[in-house]
Structures are given as structure tokens and as C-alpha cells.
Amino acid sequence: MISVDAFETRAAVLEDRELVEVYLERREAPSIVGNIYLGRVKDILPGMQAAFVDIGVERNAFLYVEEIVFPGKNEDEPMPPIQHLLKPGQDILVQVIKEPMDAKGARVTTQVTLPGRYLVLLPYSDFVGTSRRLPEEERRRLKETCEQIKPRGEGLIARTAAEGADLIDLRADLKRLLLYWRKIGRKVRDAAPVQLIYQEPQLALRIVRDLFSPEFRRLVIDSKEDYDAITDFLGSTDPELAKRVELYSERLPLFDKYNINQDIENAMKRKVWLRSGGYISIDHTEALTAIDVNTGKYVGKTTLEQTIFKTNLEAAGEIVRQLRLRDIGGIIVIDFIDMQDPDNREEVSRVLNEALASDRTKTRVIEISKLGLVEMTRKNVSQGLLEFQAETCPCCHGLGVILSDATIGMQMYRQVKRLAATHISESFVFKVNPRGREFLKQKGKLTGNILDLEWDKKAHLIFDDTVPIGRPEMIDEGTEAQIEQSMSNYY
Structure with a gap:
């Protein structure tokens, strides 16, 4: 199921009518995984054997030494130190392999891969492999075919969708990938860093390219524009599978019809x-x-x-x-x-x-x-x-619990008492958060809006939801007569 609206694209995978996978992509923040950038090395970190690379996004990307491809690289030998491979200011072609998360930038690699419908092209590797989800006999067949058709010096991986694909289908997919790679090469030659060189398709098309295979009974989508793009893509790569794509046009939202929204909420x-x-x-x-x-x-x-x-x-x-x-x-x-x-x-x-x-x-x-x-x-x-x-809770700051009313009441009492003790006035006005008020009333420390400070000083409280918990604000002080007279201005 793929649902598209003004805010985001959502894809749901159901197995035996049970939701097992969800993919989300917001219009204003599409995924950058798979994108290829002509970046520039900003810093080398010998102690971490890594480098920061400017790729033109908010935070610099992170490149580990193991992700660097260079001529003559031998997998059986230890990697040279990163400071021998890169230097600050060097231009470098990288691909994002992990989204930026929290305060960390994206993870990138120089081992570029280009995914197609049936194959993944490895321009900088001679490796040939197959999806581990394929049956053993089919893996052997596809590996032999890939060895036969792959360009010299480049590698191929047969994807799950390649199961049953014949030589003509595989050659056609490889031809498309090689065309993409040649276009990328021309763009790199003409580009000035820092620049996006290749952008992955939007979520709906990626889902079809990467996941939709004969093991799925059907694909239902509620966007005519994306339906057309998907059927065009499958029409040229897998016409039989294109017949399983359905356009949903009922008034009841697609994800509500199949209770997917509730499952996501759960x-x-x-x-x-x-x-x-x-x-x-x-x-x-x-x-x-x-x-x-x-x-x-x-x-x-x-x-x-x-x-x-x-x-x-x-x-x-x-x-x-x-x-x-x-x-x-x-x-x-x-x-x-x-x-x-x-x-x-x-x-x-x-x-x-x-x-x-x-x-x-x-x-x-x-x-x-x-x-x-x-x-x-x-x-x-x-x-x-x-x-x-979700985002971190502003009350508990990610702890998962908040202070009890009793604890907040005690804290408020002690903080007001401390602030009053540092001033010579006899009466004060404090703005405080209302949480903890009932506790202080039950303990006999709060009468009306006056807090008993246990000595010859009075604290008048004004309860305000906008005041942060645990941060009482002293807004006035003076004699008791002055404060009594000014209190009318606060209500």
C-alpha cells in the first residue's frame, strides 16, 4: 500500500493482512540515502581513522577509512592510514549510506553502487554476488549470468527481483545502469564541488524498484501521478508485475480502509x-x-x-x-x-x-x-x-518520567524560601507554575495565594502555566502594605 498526500508519502507492507513494514518520507525532507555527491574533504581525524566531508547539507558527512576505494586496494591487506589517502580540500565522489541522525551527519562511502530493477552495479568493484533471499539454485544461475554479462573491472549483484529474470531482462537492466553511470561521470567532470550529482527517486518509485516482486499479490496506491510513474517503470522492466498495480480512488483514505493508521499508532x-x-x-x-x-x-x-x-x-x-x-x-x-x-x-x-x-x-x-x-x-x-x-519530550527531556506534584511542591517551597532569604524586604510576589499547588495546600503551607515561609516574611504567589516548573520568578518586593496594594494590579 502506498499513500501520498500534501505532507508525506507512506508505504506499508502487509503479510497475511498484517502490517510488517512502514516507510515514511516527508515532502520537505526527502531521504538522502543513495544520493551521490561531489564533496570536499574538510577535516582528517587520524585518531578515528575517518574524515569529515562537505556534501552541501546541514552537517558534514562522516567517511570511515574502510569505506574508501583506491586503485590497487587489496581486501586481504590492512588499510593504509586515512591521512595517506585523503587530505583537506580534496574533492571526492561519495554516496550516502546512512541518514543524518540526532547531532551526527550522514555516513558516506566512496564505494558507489547504482541499484536497478534486477541488478546493482558496482562501478569500482569486480565483485559478483546475489541476494541472500534467493533460492540456492537460482543464486548459482544468476551469479553465472552476471559473470557473463558484467563489464570488465565492474561488479554486479543480482537482486531478489531478479528471480526468474532471463538474460534479455538482465542485459536491459544493466544497459540502463551503465547509461546512468556514464551520465554521472560526465556530470562529475563538468561539476564544481560541493554538488549533488545523482538523486535517488522519491519513495513510491524506490519501494517498487527495491521491494515489489512476484511474491507480492498486488500494490495499491492512491496517487494518480505516482501510479502512472510506477506503471511506466514496470511496463519497461516487468510488464507482468505492472498488472498487479491498482489505483485506489475511494473517499475513505487508503490507510484507514485497511486499519494501517491504527497499526502505526500502536x-x-x-x-x-x-x-x-x-x-x-x-x-x-x-x-x-x-x-x-x-x-x-x-x-x-x-x-x-x-x-x-x-x-x-x-x-x-x-x-x-x-x-x-x-x-x-x-x-x-x-x-x-x-x-x-x-x-x-x-x-x-x-x-x-x-x-x-x-x-x-x-x-x-x-x-x-x-x-x-x-x-x-x-x-x-x-x-x-x-x-x-516523535521528538524529545520538553517536560522530561527524554527521561520518560516527570516529577510528582509532591516533589514539585517541595521544590517550589524551598526555592521561594531561598530567594526571599536573600532579600531584605518583608513581602514578595512570585510567579510560579501551578503544579505543586494542591500539595502545598494539603500540607497547610499555602493559604489562598500566600505561602507560609515560617518566619516574618510573606510570599504572594501568582500561578501561571507559562512559567517553567522549578523556576519561580520574583516580580515584586516591598513592605506588606505595598505588596497588598500592588497585588490588585496582577489580577
């Missing part, structure tokens, strides 16, 4: 309920994502071990779905409920790995421990669903 929540009554909770930290499995409402019918085993088994499949749906990357630690039976641990591990086989993103899993912990990594290319749609 994917923002910390807790995910399992059908049995158990649940998983997903917590993000700076270093990793922690996923915890709990029996919740599920009490089982036989033994405790069986209850735990069934919960873990169900959780394994749901965890993989959530990883794909939320596009969680980096280090992931899964805390399954402790299982005593090693056969049960092995079965849960098997189900987890079997579910991960359907994940297009590269993952690496470490065997389940006796404590039920599974460590894994998942390639992180772009922002996850949560990071893309």
Missing part, C-alpha cells in the same frame, strides 16, 4: 500485547534497545515451564515483526523469560531466527543464554518509526 507504544495475554515491552536507550518478555495475564494450563515456553515462543515472532515495523536498528537485547529446559531455549532461538529470515535488513544474532538473553544487531540505515515521528 507501533509507537512501549507495550505490545500478545494473543495469549502476555506482552513485550520495548525501551530505547542511547546505546541499545531493550526488549522484555512478560507472561502478563497469561497463567497457562499445565506447568510453569510450559507457560513460560509458550509466552517466549509467541513473543519471538512478534518481536521480529516489531523490529521490522518500527525499523529498530543498532544493538538489541531481548530478555526472554528464564527457561530451565535447554530444548525449549533452542526452540525459541530457532523460531526467532526463522522469523528473522523474512527481514530484508541485515541482522546478526548471538545464541540465547541460560538467563534467556539474546543479543543481536540490526543494520541501522535511517531513523526508526518512533524517531521519525
Whole structure:
């Protein structure tokens, strides 16, 4: 399903009518992954064996030494120091492989790749490979074909969509890619750095090029303009698949008709309920994502071990779905409920790995421990669903909790008391946030709007939602008579 509106393009992948992947792209901030830039080296960092490259976006891109291609490079030998390969001010052709995230710039490589419908062209490599999602026999066939048709000194990778493609289809796709690459070469020769050389298509066309294959029953899209672009593209590359593209024109929004909006909303929540009554909770930290499995409402019918085993088994499949749906990357630690039976641990591990086989993103899993912990990594290319749609809470600043009314009331009391103690006046007016007011009233410290400071001074409070919590503002001071008279000006 692809839905396009004035704000963004959204693509959803459903398997057995269940949402498993979501892709989002805002009109004002399209993805830059895959874009090729003629950049300029700004700084060399010998201590990190990396360089900052100006590619013309907000933050300089980051280039690791391992991502640098140079003549005579031998994969079996250690890389030379980056300061021997690059120097500040040097012009360099790079491709973005990872979106800018938080305060970090984009990750780039000089190992440029050009993806087509069936093939990926590697202009600077002699490597030939195939998608790991293809059957073994088909991988052998495609590898032999790629070896046969590839240009000398350049490499090819057969994509998942290449399954069943004949020599004519593969040659036609290669011809298109070589044409693109020659155009890029001409543009680089005529360009002055820093400049965008090649821009990836918009999300709708990328989804079709990279994901839509014969294993999909249909593709539904609600934009006539994108429908035309997609059918034109498939008409020249895969006419049979073009017949599976449908234009949606009903009044009810496409994502509402198939309950996708609700599923996306649920994917923002910390807790995910399992059908049995158990649940998983997903917590993000700076270093990793922690996923915890709990029996919740599920009490089982036989033994405790069986209850735990069934919960873990169900959780394994749901965890993989959530990883794909939320596009969680980096280090992931899964805390399954402790299982005593090693056969049960092995079965849960098997189900987890079997579910991960359907994940297009590269993952690496470490065997389940006796404590039920599974460590894994998942390639992180772009922002996850949560990071893309949310921002840090201005109240808790990402902590996930806020101070209680009691704590805020105590803080307010102490801060006002401290500020009053540093002035010689006998009466004061403070603007404060209303949170904590009820606590102070219950404790007998606040009568009306007057705070009892426990000595011969008075603090008159004006409650204002715009005042930050924990930052009372002294706006007036004087004798009690003066303050009593001036209070009418504040209401």
C-alpha cells in the first residue's frame, strides 16, 4: 500500500493482512540515502581513522577509512592510514549510506553502487554476488549470468527481483545502469564541488524498484501521478508485475480502509500485547534497545515451564515483526523469560531466527543464554518509526518520567524560601507554575495565594502555566502594605 498526500508519502507492507513494514518520507525532507555527491574533504581525524566531508547539507558527512576505494586496494591487506589517502580540500565522489541522525551527519562511502530493477552495479568493484533471499539454485544461475554479462573491472549483484529474470531482462537492466553511470561521470567532470550529482527517486518509485516482486499479490496506491510513474517503470522492466498495480480512488483514505493508521499508532507504544495475554515491552536507550518478555495475564494450563515456553515462543515472532515495523536498528537485547529446559531455549532461538529470515535488513544474532538473553544487531540505515515521528519530550527531556506534584511542591517551597532569604524586604510576589499547588495546600503551607515561609516574611504567589516548573520568578518586593496594594494590579 502506498499513500501520498500534501505532507508525506507512506508505504506499508502487509503479510497475511498484517502490517510488517512502514516507510515514511516527508515532502520537505526527502531521504538522502543513495544520493551521490561531489564533496570536499574538510577535516582528517587520524585518531578515528575517518574524515569529515562537505556534501552541501546541514552537517558534514562522516567517511570511515574502510569505506574508501583506491586503485590497487587489496581486501586481504590492512588499510593504509586515512591521512595517506585523503587530505583537506580534496574533492571526492561519495554516496550516502546512512541518514543524518540526532547531532551526527550522514555516513558516506566512496564505494558507489547504482541499484536497478534486477541488478546493482558496482562501478569500482569486480565483485559478483546475489541476494541472500534467493533460492540456492537460482543464486548459482544468476551469479553465472552476471559473470557473463558484467563489464570488465565492474561488479554486479543480482537482486531478489531478479528471480526468474532471463538474460534479455538482465542485459536491459544493466544497459540502463551503465547509461546512468556514464551520465554521472560526465556530470562529475563538468561539476564544481560541493554538488549533488545523482538523486535517488522519491519513495513510491524506490519501494517498487527495491521491494515489489512476484511474491507480492498486488500494490495499491492512491496517487494518480505516482501510479502512472510506477506503471511506466514496470511496463519497461516487468510488464507482468505492472498488472498487479491498482489505483485506489475511494473517499475513505487508503490507510484507514485497511486499519494501517491504527497499526502505526500502536507501533509507537512501549507495550505490545500478545494473543495469549502476555506482552513485550520495548525501551530505547542511547546505546541499545531493550526488549522484555512478560507472561502478563497469561497463567497457562499445565506447568510453569510450559507457560513460560509458550509466552517466549509467541513473543519471538512478534518481536521480529516489531523490529521490522518500527525499523529498530543498532544493538538489541531481548530478555526472554528464564527457561530451565535447554530444548525449549533452542526452540525459541530457532523460531526467532526463522522469523528473522523474512527481514530484508541485515541482522546478526548471538545464541540465547541460560538467563534467556539474546543479543543481536540490526543494520541501522535511517531513523526508526518512533524517531521519525516523535521528538524529545520538553517536560522530561527524554527521561520518560516527570516529577510528582509532591516533589514539585517541595521544590517550589524551598526555592521561594531561598530567594526571599536573600532579600531584605518583608513581602514578595512570585510567579510560579501551578503544579505543586494542591500539595502545598494539603500540607497547610499555602493559604489562598500566600505561602507560609515560617518566619516574618510573606510570599504572594501568582500561578501561571507559562512559567517553567522549578523556576519561580520574583516580580515584586516591598513592605506588606505595598505588596497588598500592588497585588490588585496582577489580577
